Amino acid sequence: MDAFDDRSPIYLQIAEGVRGAILSGQLEEGDQVMSTTQYATTYRINPATAAKAMGELVEEGLLHKRRGVGMFVAPGARERLRAERRANFFADALQPVLDEAILLGITTTEIVNHIKGEK
Amino acid sequence: MTTTATQTRVLARWFATGSSKVLAFALAIATLVSVAVWALATVQGWTVPIEPVDGEGQVFFEFSTTAFGIPLAAVGIAAFVLSIVQTASYTRSLVASGATRASVAGATLLNGALMVVLVNVLAAVVLALEARFAGGWVGSTFGLAPGATFADGVPVLVHALGQVAFAVVAGMTIAAVFLRWPWWVGVGTLAIVLWGLPLLAFWFEPLAALGAAAVSWPGAMPLGVVALAGAYWVVMRGLRIP
Amino acid sequence: MTTASTTSGATAPLGVDIAGLSYRFGSTVALADVTCAVRPGTITGLVGRNGAGKTTLAALVAALRPVQTGTVLVGGRPVWEDPDVTSRICLMRDKGAIVEDERIGTSLRIAAMLRPHWDGEYALALLDRFEVPVRRKPQQLSRGKRSALGAAVALASRCELTIFDEVYLGMDAVARRMFYDELMADYIAHPRTVILSSHLLDEVEDLMEDVIVLDRGRVVAAGDTDAVRQAHSRPGELASLTDVLIQLSTPSSARSAS
Numbered sequence: 001m002d003a004f005d006d007r008s009p010i011y012l013q014i015a016e017g018v019r020g021a022i023l024s025g026q027l028e029e030g031d032q033v034m035s036t037t038q039y040a041t042t043y044r045i046n047p048a049t050a051a052k053a054m055g056e057l058v059e060e061g062l063l064h065k066r067r068g069v070g071m072f073v074a075p076g077a078r079e080r081l082r083a084e085r086r087a088n089f090f091a092d093a094l095q096p097v098l099d100e101a102i103l104l105g106i107t108t109t110e111i112v113n114h115i116k117g118e119k
Numbered sequence: 120m121t122t123t124a125t126q127t128r129v130l131a132r133w134f135a136t137g138s139s140k141v142l143a144f145a146l147a148i149a150t151l152v153s154v155a156v157w158a159l160a161t162v163q164g165w166t167v168p169i170e171p172v173d174g175e176g177q178v179f180f181e182f183s184t185t186a187f188g189i190p191l192a193a194v195g196i197a198a199f200v201l202s203i204v205q206t207a208s209y210t211r212s213l214v215a216s217g218a219t220r221a222s223v224a225g226a227t228l229l230n231g232a233l234m235v236v237l238v239n240v241l242a243a244v245v246l247a248l249e250a251r252f253a254g255g256w257v258g259s260t261f262g263l264a265p266g267a268t269f270a271d272g273v274p275v276l277v278h279a280l281g282q283v284a285f286a287v288v289a290g291m292t293i294a295a296v297f298l299r300w301p302w303w304v305g306v307g308t309l310a311i312v313l314w315g316l317p318l319l320a321f322w323f324e325p326l327a328a329l330g331a332a333a334v335s336w337p338g339a340m341p342l343g344v345v346a347l348a349g350a351y352w353v354v355m356r357g358l359r360i361p
Numbered sequence: 362m363t364t365a366s367t368t369s370g371a372t373a374p375l376g377v378d379i380a381g382l383s384y385r386f387g388s389t390v391a392l393a394d395v396t397c398a399v400r401p402g403t404i405t406g407l408v409g410r411n412g413a414g415k416t417t418l419a420a421l422v423a424a425l426r427p428v429q430t431g432t433v434l435v436g437g438r439p440v441w442e443d444p445d446v447t448s449r450i451c452l453m454r455d456k457g458a459i460v461e462d463e464r465i466g467t468s469l470r471i472a473a474m475l476r477p478h479w480d481g482e483y484a485l486a487l488l489d490r491f492e493v494p495v496r497r498k499p500q501q502l503s504r505g506k507r508s509a510l511g512a513a514v515a516l517a518s519r520c521e522l523t524i525f526d527e528v529y530l531g532m533d534a535v536a537r538r539m540f541y542d543e544l545m546a547d548y549i550a551h552p553r554t555v556i557l558s559s560h561l562l563d564e565v566e567d568l569m570e571d572v573i574v575l576d577r578g579r580v581v582a583a584g585d586t587d588a589v590r591q592a593h594s595r596p597g598e599l600a601s602l603t604d605v606l607i608q609l610s611t612p613s614s615a616r617s618a619s
Contacts, residue, residue: 006599009587010567037549044541046404047549048570049587121448121477129474208460212468215425215457217448217475217520356442360425360457 003043010045014053022062022077023085029078033063033071123222130218130226134205135233141201142194142237149193156189191238191245195283198234202290205230210298215360224355228348231287238283281340288344292351299358372478374554375436375449375521376401377422382431383578384417391417393578395431399522399556399571404548406569406586407558408602410610413575415558416454419526422556423452435522448475451520453511453528461500468499468514476518484517487543491536504531512540516547524556537561541568562602566590572602574609581609 004013021027034042039050054071057063062077101111206227213223297305320327333339377399384392392414399405407415420426421433424440424447433440440446452458459468465488473479488495491509499507508531515523525544529537545568548555559565566572572589574582582589582605593608594600600608 006601007597008599009591011587040545040549041542043567044545045567046545046570048403049567052587121444123444126444126448126475133470133474208462209471212458212460212471213475215423215452216471217444217450219442219444219447221442222444357427359427360420 009049010043011049011052011056014039014050015056018053018057019062019081022073023081025078027073029073029075031073032069033073035070123219123225126218126222127225127229130213130222131229134209134226134230137205138198138201138230138234139237142197142234145193145197146190146241149190152193153189188245191241194241195238195286198231198238198283199286199290201234202227202231202287203294206291206294207298210295210355210358211360214358220355220358224352227291228288228351231284231291235284235287281344284344285340285347288347288351292347292354295351295354295358299354372519372521372551372553374402374552375446376554377522377556378432378434378437379418379422380432382418382421382428382433384414384421384426384429390578392421395575395578395580397573397580397583399554399573401436401554402552403570404555404557404568406565406572406602407556407575408562408572408606409575410606412577413610414578415575416526418575419452419454419524419556419558422522423447423450423524425452425457448477449521450524451476451515451518451522452524452526453515454526455508455511455528455530458514459499459511462498464498465493465495465510468510472514472518476520478519480517480519483547484513487513487516490539490543505533505536508532509536509540512543516543519547519551520553522554522556524558526558527560529559529561537564541565544568562606566602574605576610 004010018027018033027033033054034050036047036050036054039045039053040047054063054065058065058071061074061080063071064074065071210223210227214220293305293309296308316326316330320330379398380396382392382395383390395414395418407418409415417426421428422435422440424442427441435446435450438446440450458471460471469481469484472484473481485495488510491506491513493502493506493510493513499510502510508529511528512525512532515525515528529540532540541564544555557565557569566586569586571584572582572586573580574589582592586602590600590602590605593605
């Protein structure tokens with residue numbers, strides 16, 4: 001209840017959290033993910049909620065289940081996520097920023113210089 | 120698999136343990152009283168008759184007793200009271216805890232029967248003691264037996280001890296009535312049975328004659344016991360737990 | 362789907378199937394043509410305003426009252442007077458299964474006699490955790506401890522269908538948190554079907570996998586909790602069960618008019 005907000009169902013937030021951890025490298029291939037029981041007791045939620053999240057991630061091929069052991073990050077998960085997000089990056093993440101820049105009258109040169117400065 | 124039989128058995132055993140303790144306690148206390156009375160009587164040179172109380176239009180008791188009879192009376196009354204109290208105290212909790220009404224009713228009836236048997240056994244002991252020490256049977260029983268003489272011996276004893284069975288079953292039935300329906304249904308029933316009918320009998324000769332005949336018929340008590348047990352069962356079957 | 366194994370000792374959670382259930386107290390209609398199901402092994406919430414019919418529904422499921430119209434099946438079997446079913450359904454409310462005027466031991470004894478999977482040690486451990494003095498009578502306990510007693514007995518009964526009907530009234534926030542923790546821990550370790558009826562929706566909505574929403578004796582929403590919440594949400598924000606209830610409950614002005 002404290003770790004999640006009320007903007008979306010908890011299972012979506014859990015799934016998103018795991019995706020983020022895979023992307024950032026916090027969770028590497030072959031790492032074990034928290035069990036549904038652990039999610040339930042840690043966050044005081046129904047284990048079925050965590051199971052729903054895991055189910056989604058398994059369907060996306062990001063996790064796989066080892067019977068009797070638990071949920072593990074699938075091989076190639078990071079690449080798969082990266083590729084998927086890359087495809088959407090320009091439309092979902094960058095375009096809104098550019099729209100905002102246009103609104104504020106920031107030029108392309110300013111943006112490029114900023115990027116060069118950062119790198 | 121849980122069945123009515125398994126539930127009835129475990130509940131009956133629990134009831135029986137409780138009843139036995141209470142009846143034993145009543146017996147112990149009353150025996151002490153008896154011994155005290157007997158000692159006093161011996162010292163004072165008394166005999167202790169208790170005159171029958173007679174009154175028209177009311178349920179009346181006719182009994183005489185020696186000191187031996189006091190524990191018997193106490194245990195008989197205790198059985199009656201216990202029948203009411205156990206039913207009133209536990210029925211709802213047991214049903215709410217997963218027992219069926221049939222199981223609770225069965226266990227209550229079985230326990231009632233046990234108590235009647237215990238009182239019977241005690242009565243036999245009292246009779247034997249009286250025969251040995253009080254010079255013959257004085258008839259230390261109590262009951263609704265107008266017109267029966269104590270010279271009638273065993274049949275009267277059976278009849279009189281039927282009173283205990285009747286009282287025990289009546290107790291559980293009236294307690295069940297109070298559990299199932301609003302309070303005024305139980306009070307009304309009691310009023311009719313204890314006041315209304317005898318009053319009617321007082322006013323209408325045929326009814327009084329019918330009553331007298333019914334009461335003096337040896338089969339009346341067993342029939343009454345069976346009828347009340349049936350009534351108790353029917354009341355229990357539809358019991359709602361609020 | 363909702364049939365439990367009938368071999369003795371098996372503890373498969375029981376599901377509930379209700380069809381066309383109507384119930385009235387005299388002239389007052391408490392339930393009107395209720396049809397719903399509780400999936401076995403889930404924690405299902407039973408939610409509604411006061412007078413919505415939650416307590417009546419729970420009482421009928423637990424066979425505390427005979428059905429008037431409709432059917433109530435638990436584990437695929439009718440509940441009324443079937444000891445193999447009633448012994449596996451535990452309904453815990455503020456009054457009922459606990460013998461108030463005798464020591465707590467009596468109530469524990471009764472549960473031990475009648476509940477096939479009763480765990481006495483677990484009961485004592487729970488009573489200890491909630492600091493309920495075992496040698497007292499329930500009527501002598503404070504409100505919170507009395508509620509904790511009921512909760513402890515219900516948890517330790519390990520009934521395949523356990524219904525908590527506002528059992529945590531009087532418990533303070535800390536005690537309630539302990540209760541939720543104990544409930545979840547035991548639910549995970551010993552799966553059973555749980556029906557949770559509570560007004561404290563913020564605290565329990567994340568515990569419920571499914572939910573049944575009642576209003577004035579009728580089912581107004583039922584199903585996966587997330588789905589029900591999303592169905593009543595504005596974009597970008599997930600409705601809470603309280604929001605759902607507000608949207609689905611008949612306003613009091615309309616209630617008193619009819």
